[in-house]
Amino acid sequence: MTDTDRRELVVGGLLAGLPLLTACDAVSGSPRAQGVLQGAEPLTRRAQRALVRNALAPEYAERDISPDFRANGSVDPADAEYRRLRADGFRGYRLQVAGLVERPLSLSLVELAAMATRTQITKHDCVEGWTSIGKWTGTRLSAVLDRAGLRPEARFIVFDCFDALDQRPGGERYYESIGLDDAFHEQTILAWRMNDQPLPVRHGAPLRLRVERQLGYKHAKYIRRIEAVASFSHIGRGKGGYWEDRGYEWYAGI
């Protein structure tokens, strides 16, 4: 949806819900004005919810790209399988798609690149208080989920990563999860390029999530597997993500 489309939707939605009401009526708070406003409320609230669901995160111009995009969290996973794949330029990498799907998938980077892709220049916002603007290209998560076919019970998409922040033996692996609204959102991509280059290791090679309407910790890097689930109570410590298990909010809307 373009900006103009969106604006038209807002204006259209609001007008549809509000029969002509003069400023005078509104100011006087007359019973007639109140009746009209109350009657209009459910419709505008519904329109607003639909808008929020589809709203795009701001996108920027090439000139806005940060010359030095920060890297955070894991920057060099120690996992043996990861090291092996990395040594071969990720040629042997396969994204596993499993859980509550009709057709479990195993996709190479070449196969992912042949699906619906998107490029966007967006601002990354870390909970620690810094932001960086970068250009991301990747496969739309919706394309992958459509190919796998979600079963009706599926409510969340979980991203299982290669890295553990604590690299000592037994360190828990990073993981994250998002709801279906964000999973099917137009700007939600499995990125494999950054600033027109192959995605660097410190930024999550070979594949990392961009979920632009949420804070940085939701953007899982080093994705090994995605799983559709009805609940995440059985994963990790049950809160839906590595940082969520340590007290962060599950929904990290910006």
Ligand SMILES: Nc1nc2c(c(=O)[nH]1)N[C@H]1C(S)=C(S)[C@@H](COP(=O)(O)O)O[C@H]1N2
């Ligand atoms: N697998 C994995 N994903 C991760 C992290 C991590 O440590 N491991 N850190 C998160 C945090 S807190 C942020 S801010 C971003 C940082 O992404 P960047 O290194 O590309 O800036 O990745 C997020 N995704």
Ligand SMILES: [Mo]
């Ligand atoms: Mo972060």
